[in-house]
Structures are given as C-alpha cells and as structure tokens.
Amino acid sequence: MRYVVIGGSGHVGSYMIPQLVRGGHEVIQVSRGQHRPYWPDPAWREVRSVSADRTTEEAQGTFGRTIAALKPDIVVDMISFHPDGLKQLVEALHGHIQHYLSCGTLWVHGPSVSVPTTEEQPRRPFGEYGIMKARIESWLLDQSRRLGFPATILHPGHIVGPGWEPLNPAGHFDPRIFSRLARGEEVVIPNLGMETVHHVHAEDVAQAFIKASQCWSSAVGNSFHVVSPAALTLRGYAEAVASWFGQEANLKYVPYASMKSAVSEEEASIIWDHIAHSPNASIEKARKLIGYEPRYSSLAAVKESLEWLIEHGKVDVPDAFRL
Template sequence: MKVIVIGGSGHIGTYLVPMLVNNGYEVTNITRGQHKPYEDNSGWDKVKSIVLDRKSEDFEKNIAEQNADIVIDLINFNINDTVNIAEALKKTNCKHYLYCSSCWARGLADCLPFKSGEETGTPLCAYGKDKLASERYLCEQYKQNGFPATCIRPGQISGAGWDIISPWGNLSKEPFKRIAKGEEIYLPNFGMETIHHVHAYDVAQVFYNAVTYRENALGEVFEAACGASVTLYGYAKLMYEFFGKEPEIKFLSWDKWCEYEGNAEECEHTYLHIARSGCYDIEKEKQLLNYKPKYTNIETIKLAVQSYIDRGLI
C-alpha cells in the first residue's frame, strides 16, 4: 500500500517511516528539505522524498495527486489546513487519514489520569484550540460522511538528539547544568505539577498500530503516551541522582519563581506545560491498537539527558 507521511523527517517520522518501510509499505516523505531524521536507518534508502511547503497554494492538490492509500499528517497546526487537506483527499483513493493532534488540545484537568480521547475544558493557547478544532472537524466528517480519519495526541515528545522539557517545565538546559554541578535549584510552587515525557518511538508506534488496526482506529482519538508522568520535584530529584549529587531543591511562589528563572518566554512555556499537569490513561490504546510502550518516561528522560552529555551540552 502507498503511504504519504507529511513531515516525516522529524521526531515522529524518524521512527515511523522505517516502521512502515520495513513492513512492506511504499512510503513517500513530504518534506521542506530542512531536516534529516534524528537516527540513521537503512529503511530510508527505500523512501521517496518530495520537497513541498504547506504554505504553497497547490500543496493539497499535490498531495491529492499522489493518490495514496494512507496519509499521515504530522505537521498540521491550523484548522483551515485540516479542512483543506480533508476536502482534497475525499476526491482520491485515500482509505485512512491520520492526524497528529497534541495533548495541548486539552484544558485544565479535573481528575487524573485523563481518559483517552475525552475533552477537558478550553485549551490554554491558540495552538491547542486549533488542534481541538481539527479533531472535532475530523470526527464529525467520519460520523457524517465516512471520511476515514484518526486523531492521535502525543504527550511531550522526547528522546536522544533534541531538546526535552526540563524540571523547570520548559526547554531550558540551565537546571540540568546546575544539578550536574551539585548546585541548588528552585522549582515553582511546591513542585507537584506533572510533566509527561513520551519517547518518539512510542508515538510512532501508536501511528503505526493505528494503520495496522484501521477498523478499530477510524473515527477515534487516541493518546500517544507512556502511561505515567513525573512531578517537577520527582524529576529534579531524579536528575540529582543521575548526576551523583545530593538533592538541593527549594521552592518559590509562581511570581517569585518567574523572577528567578528570568526569561519571560521560557516562563510562558512553563505555564503552558504545568498548568495542565497531564497524565494519560492508555488502556484504550492497549485494547484497540495493541499498543505496548517500549520506554517508560524515566527511561526516556535518562536517554535524552545522556544525549545532552554526549553532545557536550551539559
């Protein structure tokens, strides 16, 4: 079967594209040509690449002309783009459209863990609102018109080779550097908010399994998660242990912590992560997609931080 992966050279595609190729799918990677996969795999030798920019006027037309059986859309951030690609694919041989949503499609949590696919309040940012709008549109199109859509919500995608969310709830490497030296760090509030790291391999696994178990996946919204989260405090403590240092963890109120952190953009990033304090139930994914996470969140964190060390970033 012919598969198009839009944005296949990124975090998810690094693992998803070889999974597809090695299982007999004919894969075309749609890319802007600006990135290479994070890991080498011989499967990429069999992949056809087409350089296209989603901003181009004829993007959807070019995708539709490929007449693929399956389209996996990993870089769709706008409801208008979702509508446009769905309308274009309705005129083709497409039997399955898989949309990459986000855990940011959720609002504030009432109870944890979140149940798979449920909606929880208003998303906290424009990015999340667009993701939720796209989910609603695609689920409606499946129910009303039979458009073969599946939506998948990754948690905080992590792994070796790229930046991950730190114990400060943002992408700053500063807490890792201070912890590695045995210095004290301050966390916001009481450090009880949670972060959900999920290895990109396991996110790719959810997409691949949704392709494999198509009949179970159509019209559904799934979580691409590992099933566990870590508190900011637990994360910081883990890092002190990782670097062989005694924990030196203190706390500040939110306003005081933002002054301490010192970067307004990073503090906004922290808020958008910890205000949700996500933790995601994955029983639905296990039952319908035979999903079996390869990595725990703790294993994923350690792999990513070791990668920082190996690359001389800490």
C-alpha cells in the same frame, strides 16, 4: 500499502519511516526538504522524498491536490496546525484514501478535572496551539462520524529522544538545569513541585501511528493519547535526575508569581504553559483499541535524551557520574 508521511523528517518520522519500509510498505516523505532525518538508516534509500512548502501551497489552494496526486493509501500528517488549511486537504483526499492519521497534542485538554485524563473528558483548551489542535480534532471527528472520512487523531505528550532537549524539571527547556542537578547545585522549582509533566519517547509515538494505521476498524473516528505509562511530578522528576549522578536534589520551591520575574518573558510563558496544563493522561484506550504499549517510561525516555546531550557537549556533568 503506500504511506504518505507529511513532515516525515522530524523526530517521530525518523523512527516511523524506517519501520514502515522494513514492514514492506512503500513510503513517500513530504517536507520542505530543509531537514535530513535525525539519524541514518539504510531504509531511507527506499523512501521517495517530495519537496512541498505546506504554508505556501495552502495559501495557493494547491496542497490538497499535491498530496492526492501521490495516490496514497494512508496519509500520516505530522504538521497540521490550522483547520482552514486542513479542510482543503481532506476535501482532496475524501473518497481516495483508506486512512488519514493526524498528530494532535495533549494540549487539547486544559487543566485536568480527574486524573489520569481520558480522551472522553470535555475539551477546555487554552492558548492558541491547544485551541487550534482541539478545533482540528473536533472537525476531523465530525467528518469521520458524519461523512465517513477515515480519520484518527493521536495526541502525544512531551516528545523526547536522542537529539531532543527534553522538558526539564523546572518546567522549561534550558538544558543547564540537568547540569545543575548533576552537580548538586540549587535548582528552582515552581510552587511545591507537584505539578505534572508527561513525556513520551519519539519511538513510542511512531509505534502508535503505525499500530493505529493497522487497526482501521477500531482507530477510525477515534482519538488516542500517546504518552508513557505514567506522568511525573516536577519534584519527583528532579529527584530522579539528581540520583542518576549520585546526588540528592537541591531544590528551592518558589511561587510561580515570584519565579516568573526572575526569568525571561519567553521562559516564564513556557513554564506557565506546562504547570497550568499539568498533563497526566491515560493510555488505556490506546492499549485496548490499537495495541499501543510504550517501550519507555517517562524517566527512561528522558535518560536516553540526556545521554545524547551529554555525549554531544550540550550538558556538562562530572566525569565520574556520566550516565
């Protein structure tokens, strides 16, 4: 098969593309050419790279033709964010490809009603990112079910892996939280720490895309959650990280309304996004229909990310307790 991976130089593509090459497939990676893969792999020598600025070409109405000219069998689209731009891509590809796979997000769900959340629960997104991704999902599924466009949407949780700063137990991305937990210092947690986060290792996201692309009959016309087997509460997450360094978590619980005044506006917005969503997603549909079986638990994925951060001097921990 000829795979065209749009946005393939990111974390997920850095795992997915070498696996596709080793599986005997031809791979064309399309990106702006501003980033190299996150780690070297001999398989990249067999990958053709095409430089294209999606935003510019969508504005010019040429992006769909650019991708169609590569004559793909399968298109993996990691960077579709706006329905209008996607429509011209789908129009150019319709009738010319076997499968189109789009990267969505758990943010297509708003607050959970019952947990774990299944793909069939009604969409109640909030925030521009979640709303746009939900519109993309709805439109693609309609195109698939009514008009036969072979689309599948995969919804990852909080992606982590080496080279990535994971969402931390305070609900934001400041890596110093991990240093504080490692040293037994006080960490402020919103509310009672019972909101949830749901991580997934980039390698498992790559696995899901590959398996979905190889399960055409059960994947087309469907969307799937791509996360670890279980979500974490912020409190449990903090306690687990502290225990890795021989510490008992020193946690202070502060209502979000009070906490947001002590951080920057940007950080407060990030915290709110995560605690308001509190994702806790089921993967039973992906297990059953495409054979998805994550290798990493949430904590194992975060731990691998944290090891990388420590090795590269981005998180300072006591030498005696390095992971």
